[in-house]
Amino acid sequence: MFNKIRLWKNQNNNSSTLRDQIETIKTMPVPEHVAIIMDGNGRWANKRALPRVAGHHEGMKVVRKITKLANSLGIKTLTLYAFSTENWKRPKSEVEYLMKLPEEFLGSFLPELIEENVQVQMMGYKNQLPVHTLNAIEKAMKDTENNDGLVLNFALNYGSRAEIVDAAKQVLIDYKSGILKENELNEDVFNSYLMTSNLRDPDLLIRTSGEIRLSNFMLWQLAYSEFWFTDVLWPDFREKHLLEAIEAFQNRQRRFGGI
Numbered sequence: 001m002f003n004k005i006r007l008w009k010n011q012n013n014n015s016s017t018l019r020d021q022i023e024t025i026k027t028m029p030v031p032e033h034v035a036i037i038m039d040g041n042g043r044w045a046n047k048r049a050l051p052r053v054a055g056h057h058e059g060m061k062v063v064r065k066i067t068k069l070a071n072s073l074g075i076k077t078l079t080l081y082a083f084s085t086e087n088w089k090r091p092k093s094e095v096e097y098l099m100k101l102p103e104e105f106l107g108s109f110l111p112e113l114i115e116e117n118v119q120v121q122m123m124g125y126k127n128q129l130p131v132h133t134l135n136a137i138e139k140a141m142k143d144t145e146n147n148d149g150l151v152l153n154f155a156l157n158y159g160s161r162a163e164i165v166d167a168a169k170q171v172l173i174d175y176k177s178g179i180l181k182e183n184e185l186n187e188d189v190f191n192s193y194l195m196t197s198n199l200r201d202p203d204l205l206i207r208t209s210g211e212i213r214l215s216n217f218m219l220w221q222l223a224y225s226e227f228w229f230t231d232v233l234w235p236d237f238r239e240k241h242l243l244e245a246i247e248a249f250q251n252r253q254r255r256f257g258g259i
Contacts, residue, residue: 018239022243025073026074030246031075031249032076034070035081036205040232043233044059053093059234060101063080064109071118076150077200080152080154085124085158086216103136106120106139107136118152120141123153123154123195125158129156133156155217159216160218191220194220196218202218208230210230226248228245
């Protein structure tokens with residue numbers, strides 16, 4: 001009985017602390033665009049002698065919590081690195097499971113996203129995705145297209161080098177056809193050829209699991225982003241960790257190459 005009371009008190013105290021922390025953070029500018037490399041699902045599962053897919057399933061639950069918190073904080077865009085162009089090299093069974101996750105996740109979470117005024121977007125190469133995966137994403141995009149709150153942007157079958165090469169190819173095509181003149185090409189124009197042309201560059205990049213690299217993620221867009229790395233595996237990532245990352249961001253001075 002006493003243990004239950006103690007647990008109830010601890011939960012209430014934690015909730016109160018989280019609310020206070022959120023209110024404090026909202027008194028200062030929050031990053032408008034947060035990008036997250038969600039890493040560590042497989043290691044989380046291995047540590048528990050579970051199949052790797054169990055880690056992916058647990059990680060999906062974290063996406064739900066972090067999306068809701070980001071929306072409540074007033075973050076305008078949350079980009080999540082869900083599947084890279086290199087991830088096709090993983091075992092077939094794991095890839096097949098990962099391709100089913102958008103359908104499962106959006107099938108249950110979509111009504112909440114609509115209620116919370118979240119707009120779903122996707123960047124990546126759609127033509128290689130299974131039909132059922134693409135249908136789930138496109139349904140979510142269509143059903144939320146009129147929402148004007150947080151943009152939940154999934155980087156799915158995405159690779160930054162391929163994105164930049166494809167942008168350069170399109171620049172050449174437009175130059176040869178006379179649509180684009182040589183003296184018109186600058187950073188802003190090149191940016192318009194990227195998959196993120198409708199989004200501002202990330203202000204903050206978060207990567208979980210202790211890895212300190214970009215893994216072919218938004219190489220152009222992250223040029224002046226603030227980086228925050230944590231050893232926490234993605235399935236163990238909690239609201240407090242996102243708040244910690246934002247607090248670190250708020251305590252940094254961004255100079256963009258100036259003094």
